[in-house]
Amino acid sequence: MGEPSLRERALRHLARRDHSRQELARKLSPYGSADEIEAVLDRMTELGLQSDPRYAEALVRSKASRYGSTRLRHELARRGIERNLIDEAIEHECVVSELDRARAVWQSRFGTSPADRREWARQARFLQTRGFSTDVICKLLKEAPDESA
Incomplete structure (x- = not known):
């Protein structure tokens, strides 16, 4: 059995999970020229297999x-x-609003309001690495003591 074609490789990747066009092009790049890959990607998009x-x-x-x-x-x-x-x-x-999502993430990780500045900074850093905005983090951590009362 010979080497799988670009089309077959693309289908195998898309059968596992959805891929962005850029991801799929990167995965196919070792196996064909840029023009060949573009043609296969155009066909996959045309057929609705990649979107x-x-x-x-x-x-x-x-x-x-x-x-x-x-x-x-x-x-x-x-x-x-x-x-x-x-x-x-x-x-x-x-x-769901960003504040509600941040609250759910915070609740599952910490559950208790920060006791001091160091703990507040640790919780804020965690939420920041999760991609929540500074405004949302400040709102959430300021309201946290009110919820426990």
């Missing part, structure tokens, strides 16, 4: 409960998704 909007929505849907909008935007941009598609995906798939 950046669908990929963006799926990624946001799967990660929105754990990450903030900043992190989601960064992840999608890193995978080659255009800015307008990123905005649409986040708008459509993030039905």
Whole structure:
């Protein structure tokens, strides 16, 4: 049995999970020229097997409960998704507000309000690495003592 064609390789990757166009091109790059890869990707898109909007929505849907909008935007941009598609995906798939998502992440990780500045900074850093904005973090950590009372 010979080497699989570019088309077969692309189908195998897409059968496992959705890929952005850039990801798929990167994975196929060792096996063909840029023109051949573009032709295969165009055909996959034409057949509806590869779709950046669908990929963006799926990624946001799967990660929105754990990450903030900043992190989601960064992840999608890193995978080659255009800015307008990123905005649409986040708008459509993030039905819960950023503050509520941050509260759920904070609650599952810490559950108790920070006792001192050091603990406050540690919790804020954790939320920041999850991609939540500074405004949301400050709001959440300021309201936390009120919830326990």
